[in-house]
Amino acid sequence: MDGPGQGGGRVVAAGTFEPNAFVRIGTDNTVTVIVKHLEMGQGTYTGLPTLVAEELDADWGQIRVEGAPADASRYNNLFLGALQGTGGSTALANSYEQMRKAGAAARAMLLAAAAERWNVAPDSITIARGAVMHLPSNRRTNFGQLAASAAKLPVPKEVQLKDPKDFTLIGRRVTRTDSRAKSNGTAIYTQDVKLPGMLTALVAHPPRFGGKPKSFDAAKAKAVKGVVDVVAIPQGVAVLAHDFWSAKKGRDALAVEWEESGAFKLGSAEIMAEYKNLAATPGLPARKEGDLPGAFARAAKTLEAAYEFPYLAHACMEPMNCVVKLSADACEIWNGEQFQSIDQPEVAAVLGMKPEQVKLNMLFAGGSFGRRANPHADYLVEAVQIAKGIDGRAPVKLVWTREDDMRAGHYRPMYYHALKAGLDAQGNIIAWQHRIVGQSILAGTAFEGMMVKDGIDATSVEGAANLPYAVPNLGVELHSPKMGVPVQWWRSVGSTHTAFSTETFLDELVAAVGKDPYQVRRTLLAKSPRHKTVLDMAATEADWTTPLVSARVG
Structure with missing residues (x-):
């Protein structure tokens, strides 16, 4: 396939100079x-x-x-x-x-x-x-x-x-x-790929995570002009058609009965209530310095705050999509390929092939924020399951709508942060306790062995366990409950929630004692010169010491 964004592996012309792989x-x-x-x-x-x-x-x-x-x-x-x-x-x-x-x-x-x-x-x-x-x-x-x-x-x-x-x-x-x-418009994205005889597939996913198709009536779906086939796959029921709109109308007409005996049924409010209960108890220690109980006992003032973070979809500009072409002894895929070492073996396992029999063409991707690097190659496997379900008789382009992208997973986990600090008579922070509750994004992935130590997912506590502020008595604890909501890494990972909670809480502490948040941070960063330099630069560029001028709105 020619065009910008094409995958590698073309035949090299005679006389070409290729000194290395790059x-x-x-x-x-x-x-x-x-x-x-x-x-x-x-x-x-x-x-x-x-x-x-x-x-x-x-x-x-x-x-x-x-x-x-x-x-x-x-x-x-x-x-x-x-x-x-x-x-x-x-x-x-x-x-x-x-x-x-x-x-x-x-x-x-x-x-x-x-x-x-x-x-x-x-x-x-x-x-x-x-x-x-x-x-x-x-x-x-x-x-x-x-x-x-x-x-x-x-x-x-x-x-x-x-x-x-x-x-x-x-x-x-x-x-x-x-x-x-x-x-x-010449850049090649997955949506631009067109192969001879290719069918477009949309999947009806279960309304609850963990649900499975029990039975379905394809009659009305097949009656839609352009619909070619309807097949059940482990992830749901796929409707295949000659074009996207026909596939969507066919999916809309599909009648599916779902098996939900093993489905996850808690709602967000129920999950958060469970998280709050966990946060009231000690978690696994991610960082422990000084004598935290003793510091709280002698503190002149104690403040507490809690922060709730919802599940977040990646919502990248281009929803998940993938083109698959199967033959008896090979599989070729076109997509915004982010994680070859996961995707290739996962696809091969579904097909009973060797990884080297799966060719991945890396095209442009309309954003990702981590979503396309799924630890289980979820949407690629889904596309391959569909192609396998029709015995590979035609290339298949799987397309997730924006609604699919928001509902079918995977997400940045929901988190609950409970922070508590002790201040001395001069308003200095002498104790800092931070409890984090949220699912592990590394459990069950290729990174678990190297990044989960003693039950602590490093990404859940990054930005908190490595807090640069010099607080003499500091404790960070983690609870990693297992939930049926599929989660994975999300751009910036742990700092998306830890940075907000730690910095906001610090601002609340500073406000409570009437101090300058910039100067307090400078003092706390005495042993972190790089952080301090960045803080000073930000303050200088923002003219922090210059009083704000009153402005009239309108």
Whole structure:
């Protein structure tokens, strides 16, 4: 499939120079950077190519981008060990040196090829903005003309990276590689994929989590023009049609009886009531410093506050979708692919195939906030189940509507925070107790072994257990109740709720004793210089010490 946002793995043209897994230079003088991280709006298709272009000394106009195939042996996230995936704000950080070295290696080989062709010393050659020049003899060529020769040379084991003072692209504004395609409609998202004979599928999900289809009457659904088939899958009942609207009308007409004996039936208010009861009891210790009971006993003043956080859908611009094409011994998928090392084996398990028989094409994604990196590959598995349900006789495009996206899971967990602080006679904080109640997003995932220690999910308490404020007596406790609501990571993860609760509570404490919230924080950050520097910069930029001018509204 051609077009911006396409998946990797195309046939390489003759004469192409491909020194490593990340760089491909064609005889047409284009430089294609293979990007291992999903582009979902955050800029990986610009940031990572910038690293390559910087060390290659390429002209930015030469740069093209292609999404990497699923191959963790070459495209693993260096911060996730052997796993290939995008998340945790790691894309640029884990690739920074890797992509620069890829560009530097290609540059060294192009330089060597030019030196050999011109019979001159390599250090007498200059490369700038894609031009390869030997100034003493006024000779000049480009990458494309050197590609075939460079491809025959050995790849250097060690390369010299630029001194940051010599950067011409890194740290400077460049045109995004995806801007034009996203503006003129040529960018390829999952919704743009059209395969011969492809059917569009919508799924009727159970109204309660854990529910299953008991029986269904497909007569009215099949009577809708354009509807081709109706199949039951573990996740619900799928309606397949020649187009989206026919599939939606067919689903609307579908009559399903649900088996809810094993379904989760608590409502939000009931869950929160249970959380409040848990918060009244000690939880597992995530951090414990000083003598908290003793500090509270001698405190001149004690304040308490509670904060409630609801379940939150990711609600990214592009709801979940996926295209699947099955054959007897292979499966090919097109989607905004975020977590290859989870999705590939999960899909393979459903089909009884080996992971390498599942090809993942990484397209552009209209946002994610973590949703597309589902720990169980939920919507991909759903699409594959549908394709399997019709024996692979046609490619299937699964489409979730916005309503599906909001109702069918997964969510940022609901949380309840109970905070208590003790102040001395001077209004200083001498005791801080923080109890957090909420589901673990790591339990049952590939990350549980490395990020859940002694029952503490690190993401549930981040921002609280590592609170930088120097309080002498501090305790953070966690309850991780099991609920039937499917949850997963959500952009910023733990800090989405802990930062709000800790900072708001601190403001309440400061207000109670009539102190300046900025100065109190500066004092509490005495042992955290980086945090203190950021705080000072924010105060300076906000003109914190300048009195507010009264303004008339209207």
